Amino acid sequence: MKQKLSRLNRHKMITMYALALVLWALYALGCAGWDALGFATGRLHTETLALSDLSMQDVVQDGDGRWVTAGGDPQLQLDPGQEVRSVTFATDAPASGFEGYYGKAGQDASLRRRVWAYGSGEGQVTLVFPQGCADVRIDPAGGEGVVLGDADAALTLNAPLPLWRYFLPLGEQGLALAVLPGVLAALWDLLAYWAGRLRR
Amino acid sequence: MELILSLVSLAALAGFALLLARRTALPAPSAPFVALCGTMLWFAAAGMLGVLVPAGWVYFGLAAAAWGLSFAPVGRKNPLSALNVPGFTAFWVLAAALLAFFAWRQPMFSTWDEFSFWGTAAKIVKTSGDLYVNAEIGWAWVGTHRPALIVLGYFFQFFGPYAEWRVLAGYDILLLSLFAVLTAGVPKGAWRRAVPALGFGFLLPFLITLYGNVTRTTDLYASSLSDIPLGLTFGGAMAVYYSNKRRALWPTALALATLCLEKDTGFAMALVAAGIIAVDAVVSALAEKAPAPLLGRTLAKAAGLFVACGVSFLSWQMYLSAASTADTSNVGGTQQMGMAEMVITGCKELVGIGRTEKFSTIMGGMVQNLFTSTTTMVGPFGVVVALTVVLALAAALFTREKPLRRQAGVFTVLGLGGFAAYFFFIGLTYVYVFRDEVSDGLVGFERYMYPYLLGWLLAAGALVLRAMEEERPAGLLQTGFAVFVLGLAGLVWLRVPFTLTVFGCGDSAYAERRQTRAVAEEVQAVVPEDAHIFFVSQGDDGSRWFLYTYELYPWYLDYSGTTNMGGGGTFALPGALAEDTLYYHPYTADELHDCILDSGCSYLFIEQSDDLFAEGYASLFSDGLAGCEAGSAVYEYNAGTDRFDFVCNVGGAA
Numbered sequence: 001m002k003q004k005l006s007r008l009n010r011h012k013m014i015t016m017y018a019l020a021l022v023l024w025a026l027y028a029l030g031c032a033g034w035d036a037l038g039f040a041t042g043r044l045h046t047e048t049l050a051l052s053d054l055s056m057q058d059v060v061q062d063g064d065g066r067w068v069t070a071g072g073d074p075q076l077q078l079d080p081g082q083e084v085r086s087v088t089f090a091t092d093a094p095a096s097g098f099e100g101y102y103g104k105a106g107q108d109a110s111l112r113r114r115v116w117a118y119g120s121g122e123g124q125v126t127l128v129f130p131q132g133c134a135d136v137r138i139d140p141a142g143g144e145g146v147v148l149g150d151a152d153a154a155l156t157l158n159a160p161l162p163l164w165r166y167f168l169p170l171g172e173q174g175l176a177l178a179v180l181p182g183v184l185a186a187l188w189d190l191l192a193y194w195a196g197r198l199r200r
Numbered sequence: 201m202e203l204i205l206s207l208v209s210l211a212a213l214a215g216f217a218l219l220l221a222r223r224t225a226l227p228a229p230s231a232p233f234v235a236l237c238g239t240m241l242w243f244a245a246a247g248m249l250g251v252l253v254p255a256g257w258v259y260f261g262l263a264a265a266a267w268g269l270s271f272a273p274v275g276r277k278n279p280l281s282a283l284n285v286p287g288f289t290a291f292w293v294l295a296a297a298l299l300a301f302f303a304w305r306q307p308m309f310s311t312w313d314e315f316s317f318w319g320t321a322a323k324i325v326k327t328s329g330d331l332y333v334n335a336e337i338g339w340a341w342v343g344t345h346r347p348a349l350i351v352l353g354y355f356f357q358f359f360g361p362y363a364e365w366r367v368l369a370g371y372d373i374l375l376l377s378l379f380a381v382l383t384a385g386v387p388k389g390a391w392r393r394a395v396p397a398l399g400f401g402f403l404l405p406f407l408i409t410l411y412g413n414v415t416r417t418t419d420l421y422a423s424s425l426s427d428i429p430l431g432l433t434f435g436g437a438m439a440v441y442y443s444n445k446r447r448a449l450w451p452t453a454l455a456l457a458t459l460c461l462e463k464d465t466g467f468a469m470a471l472v473a474a475g476i477i478a479v480d481a482v483v484s485a486l487a488e489k490a491p492a493p494l495l496g497r498t499l500a501k502a503a504g505l506f507v508a509c510g511v512s513f514l515s516w517q518m519y520l521s522a523a524s525t526a527d528t529s530n531v532g533g534t535q536q537m538g539m540a541e542m543v544i545t546g547c548k549e550l551v552g553i554g555r556t557e558k559f560s561t562i563m564g565g566m567v568q569n570l571f572t573s574t575t576t577m578v579g580p581f582g583v584v585v586a587l588t589v590v591l592a593l594a595a596a597l598f599t600r601e602k603p604l605r606r607q608a609g610v611f612t613v614l615g616l617g618g619f620a621a622y623f624f625f626i627g628l629t630y631v632y633v634f635r636d637e638v639s640d641g642l643v644g645f646e647r648y649m650y651p652y653l654l655g656w657l658l659a660a661g662a663l664v665l666r667a668m669e670e671e672r673p674a675g676l677l678q679t680g681f682a683v684f685v686l687g688l689a690g691l692v693w694l695r696v697p698f699t700l701t702v703f704g705c706g707d708s709a710y711a712e713r714r715q716t717r718a719v720a721e722e723v724q725a726v727v728p729e730d731a732h733i734f735f736v737s738q739g740d741d742g743s744r745w746f747l748y749t750y751e752l753y754p755w756y757l758d759y760s761g762t763t764n765m766g767g768g769g770t771f772a773l774p775g776a777l778a779e780d781t782l783y784y785h786p787y788t789a790d791e792l793h794d795c796i797l798d799s800g801c802s803y804l805f806i807e808q809s810d811d812l813f814a815e816g817y818a819s820l821f822s823d824g825l826a827g828c829e830a831g832s833a834v835y836e837y838n839a840g841t842d843r844f845d846f847v848c849n850v851g852g853a854a
Contacts (some may be wrong), residue, residue: 013286013391096707096714111697116706142708172698183686186395190682193392197675 012188016181024177028166035085039160044083044132047157051149054078058144065151069141076138080157083132088124088156089140091149095119097141102133109137115170128161130170203303205360206369210295212263213239218270221288226451227384229287230440232295233377234451236352237433237458241512243351244461247331248519252351256358286394287383294398295373302365302372307422307702308713309364315746317345318424319364320753322353326362327754333524336756337749346516348461349374349426368422374429375401375421378436382662384443385669393668393678396685400661403685404432406692407577408584408650408657418709422702426463431651433459434469435658441477442607442662445669447484449501452477456505457512468625469652470509472618478502480610484603537632546628558639562630565642566623575646576653577695584653585619591660598677599667608663615656622652715851719807719832720751722850726834727755727803734801735760738810740768741783748807758801761785772812789817797837804835804844820844 008015038044051059051067058071078084087100098117101109120126127138138155140148169177216235221228239259246255309319321332328335331347352374353367360366379401386393405420405428420428437455441447456474459466485498537545549559569575571582578584589612596608626648630639638644664681671677698704707714727733735757737744745768749757759766762785769783771792777784787795796804806813809828818824820843827833827846835844 010389012389094711096711099706099708111699114697114699116708142711171704175698175704182391182395183399186391186682189390190392190679194675194679 009192012185012192013182016185016188020177020181024169025167032161032163032166035161038083038132039158044085044158046159047080047082048154049078049080049157050152050154051076052151054155059140059148061151067148067151067153069144069146069148071144074139074141074144074146076140076155078136078138078155078157080134080136082157083134084129084136085132085158086126086128086161087136087138088120088126088159089138089149089153090124090156091140091153092123093125093141093146093148095125097146098125098127099139100127100129101137101139102129102131103135105134107135112172126159128165128170130173202357202360202363202366203299206299206303206356206366207296208260208359209356210292210299210373212260214292215263215266215270217288219266222270225444225446225448227444228285229291229380229383229386230443230451231288232291233374233381233436233440234454236374236377237451237454239355240348240352240458241454241461243355244347245515247325247347247351248515248523250330252325252331252354253329256355259355260358284388285383286386286388286391287380287397290383290394290398291376291380294376298372298376299369301703302369305702306363306365306710307368308710309368309424309750310416310419310710310713311423311425312743312746314424315743315750318350318426319367320750321345321347321350322367322424323362323750323753325350325354326357331523333520337753345426346461346463346466348458349424349429349463353424364424367424371424371429372421375405375432378432378439378658381436381439381443382658382665384440384662385445385666392682393665396678396682397661397665399685399689400681401432401658403688403692404654404657406696407688408654409576409646410696411574411576411646417696417700418702418705420701427647427651428654430459430462430466430469431654432658433462433655434466434473434651435655435662437470437473438477438611438655438659439662441480442611442659443666445666447481449477449481449505453505453508457508460509460512461516465648465651467509467513468622469655470513471506472614472622472652473655474505474509476611476614476618478505479614480607483606483610487603487606542628542632543625546624546631549631550624556631559631562639562642563627566627566630566645569642569645570623573646576650577691581646581649581653584657585616588615588653588657588660591657591664594677594680595660595663595667598671600670600672601667604663604667604670608667611659611663615659619652619656623649716747716751719851720748722848723752723805723834724755726847726850727805729755731803732756732758732799732801733803733805734758734796734799735768735805735807736771736809736813737768737807738770738813739808740770742768744768744807748805757805758799760799760801762795770810770812771816773816776812776816787816789819792817793820802837803847804837805832805850806835807832809833822846 035044055077056075057077058069058074059067059076060070062068078087084102089098095117100115100117101113102115103110103113107113115127115129117125117127129136140146213232213235216238217231220226220231220234226234242255242259243252246252249255309315320337324332324335324337332350349371353370356370356373357363357366379398382397382401383394386397409428410417410420433455437452437459440455441449441452444451452473456470459470459473481498481502482495485495490498546559549555569581571580573580575581576584578587592608592612592615596605599605626645629648630642630645634643664677668678668681699706723733733752733755735745735748745757745760761767761769765785769785770777770781771785771787773788774786776786779786806828809825814825814828821827821835822838822841822843823846827835827849830849832851833849834847836847838845
């Protein structure tokens, strides 16, 4: 055991990154399990919200009844009444234009709580949030004239996510995974150095 | 595939770095930077000699040989021993990770200067296999900028197609190699020193360049502009010297030669760095009572630093005088002075001889800015100067090494002198070169100053890292530096949302660029490559024109206007707009018709039409410009009818 610890001590950086990966995998599995439990207990459920039921800004219906962005800052404000883990939108608008802001109820949108959408299939855009959130705002495009969908366009909340999706870090989670193990290895090394000095 | 081909370039670089680490006394973490400097010089020289592509093949051949030589036994030294040093290992891991990340993220150019020179030049070099000086571009192409950074981008895409992310990754790998230099003295396993050193380097551009309003957050570490690499190469040239106890001068000479080929102002900075290091080398030799022959050798080597700067700087001047018609003898601007004349006149004014009000106002404004404007994340430039001095003093105070204390002293005094000289030089450009509307507001002052500060701070960091090797009391400096860097990281974390950086941004950051690229590809699909294209984008301030010149290259986008009145803008009949309207081309229909045909254009790309254009020029088009009602359109000249025929809409128009 002492030998093993000594080996880990010699390879602090590798140890910390390996530990981070293990912890991340456990965290991802935990999130997947927590969501599965949520679906089983009714805390989460898949729900469809028509665009016409949402509060909107700079999004209007054109003459053909299509939903179109009509100003510089189009927004869809969701008031879902349940925790939201993901939003899926069947649309031909480019996924690159979509971004989502999440938070607790009543919290203002913040650049620090922002996620990007990805194309999850032909004509389908998905936003996944790193935690269950009560307040969600979706900005579907950066400008006007983008057709979001027909008159009956709708969003799907909490469509079940494939298991692999939980293992993909989102935004700052990726930063933490890339940087924190290195910082902790340095801290470990520094503490070990001082411990050695004090022992002497 | 592009990623794999870029990794091949990285592997070639690794061959040379490994060879340097193994066969010379250079500390392994400095080897990637020195190898990159050599690479940039090699490709720049090859470009000047007109043998860029063959030299590339020779380079990769030599790299293969370097790999072989690296693994040939030399005494008892293990070929892989260099890999056991944290900075060396970290560099290759980070460089490969960066390439992979950029291959996925696909960052793109986004600023004006990237389209007007840096990005366009990179595309020209890759597309033509030659330097860009005499490229056939639709405007008075200022191809006189220096080539080292451009060929760095070329090196990372020597194999495979042109891609912007490969250029940007090349720049970042240069920066990573500079950060690795800081870890030169860090022994195996000492992550407590290596991580803060790398973190310090990585955070510097955030701390220094973001508050001057000249760097967008998303562009940091995703830009092909020269300022940050220039500043950090300046610092790297000094850091590579300070971090090597043997005080070898040849790596610094290589770095200084590279610096002189990165940008014109690099020469001034290289002279400052050469001065600091030359004085340091000579003072060290004198203090150590070196015998006369050794002192003579040191003096000769110190002089060699200036020779390296001079040769590098003049090589480009000579190349330009041979290959380009551009006048390189004066610095241009409002006074049309030569460099020497400008400095002499400035010095006279400084001591009061013939001092003008303009000189007093500009210099006074710059000094005031130095202490009052919040130009960096840590405060005004004066705070950065103080921080650099404090770091150098900390290195002197906490080291047991007497020579390092002397080095820190020389660095502080001469660095301050160099800063004053550089500051004065920048002031002179505002007095004598820039137009009044630029010099009155000291426009871009921060941008010109921060390369020096970046480099100076990096070099001060190298002194601190070096002092840790024999610190007193043991552990204090490394702990203090780690806490200091953690504090800097906290500051950046608080001030810069991660989603605004290239590492955390979404596709939307580049959505507009992707759209213009798609439009350009549609235009290229319907216009023959040898045709000249006339560009119309009503209301443009020149930025759309520059952008499409870049996007369409190697297709030729015409200057699209008569001399001094092209490159974007609004076409309208004389009198339709006030005469002093910016970028207004007051042409009659006949004048526009002649302008298009006289410039040899057979195609028109109307990116943005409007009522002014339709009212003035619909008669020149066989469909009366109906095609433009649906959006951007391409027209082709029909000699039979002397009209322009509609070809197609582009950009997703119906």
